[in-house]
Amino acid sequence: MSCEARLAEKLSELKLELPPPAEPKGVYKPLAMAGKLVYTSGHLPVRPDGTLVTGRVGAELDVQAGYRAAQLVGLGILSTLRKRFESLDNVVRLVKLFGAVNCTPDFIQQPAVINGCSELFAHVFGPENGVAARSAIGTSALPLGVPVEIEAIFEVG
Amino acid sequence: MSCEARLAEKLSELKLELPPPAEPKGVYKPLAMAGKLVYTSGHLPVRPDGTLVTGRVGAELDVQAGYRAAQLVGLGILSTLRKRFESLDNVVRLVKLFGAVNCTPDFIQQPAVINGCSELFAHVFGPENGVAARSAIGTSALPLGVPVEIEAIFEVG
């Protein structure tokens, strides 16, 4: 089964559409390449209708809401990749994820939040190519008040 | 026009001189190479006289002061690059920026702060080679109390 087919399957299961590709909030590009590596910019949780999820995990949002926001970030990254490479099947594998969770100081389940993105990528790219190195940190503030921001490094063919 | 000429033009416009190359605050080097990629250490906002800008965005500093601090960080990165590669014209392009803004929890304009560095690089390296992938996050504390810390990946020839 292709990555595109697995994404279609996942979107159907989640009753979601892919959000629009990221629009930079400053002077940067959604992704940049160096050799076979693709560096994505930090992506925010954008709903399919283009609106942003906002709020802090541990306050306005609970872990499950944070997980779903991270899933939206992942879908946004896939949208950015597909815009650039036409098909996700041109992506060889995920190399690295870095996720920052906007949370209260006592919140310690950042990995459970970022899993929303990681499980999506594991589904779409498979358990070998879609699972990679990762860091998850908490923080006190993120752009536009979003609960989670994630950047990724992928390898392309 | 060369990168060096565009930098000279920018410094003249800003009435600034390039700050001294970064001196590590711990056990690290200002930059390290892997193949054609140059990884810079996180740079802090150093004024041309060697003093650091300190303060938190949203409290002691406003967005514009944060922007100018990020511009100083960018100048410091250029100073580090020039020390190592003699001329900025030996740098092919920017690949990735990561910026952390020391700010109050309600501050959400991190991208506008990091633009201080990004717009400098876009001017010096040009709109294609000087604009790349980027993440901007907020945080609650940075080394020595600075408002912004930025690390970069560049490609050299």
Place this chain on the structure above:
Amino acid sequence: MSCEARLAEKLSELKLELPPPAEPKGVYKPLAMAGKLVYTSGHLPVRPDGTLVTGRVGAELDVQAGYRAAQLVGLGILSTLRKRFESLDNVVRLVKLFGAVNCTPDFIQQPAVINGCSELFAHVFGPENGVAARSAIGTSALPLGVPVEIEAIFEVG
């Protein structure tokens, strides 16, 4: 003297054993490769008995305790590398470190904390190959309440 011998020397001096290799707290791998580069996941401070160091620097922990936690993180990264590459002597050099310190907002000595890891790597891999680019930031929250999380990029042969 080999890296393995220098590590054995350091462990003897510290009266420590190498902690067990990292077990992912989410959907990721302890490390991933891209060409000759090894990206490690963010590692947490694990004691040789497998328990985690927790607490915030500037509150429950002082700088020295933070330094020792960062040293444990470094040992954990070495444990992960050794599990994958059999011997640390197969690692060519450190390229980049990124460290986040869970600290109070007024704490500004993040570099002194991350030095716990950096000085270990400088000892094991040597002052040229074990010292690289680095960023250290403070933050308000980390997974499982640990005081420090560090990710690294290494080059292998």
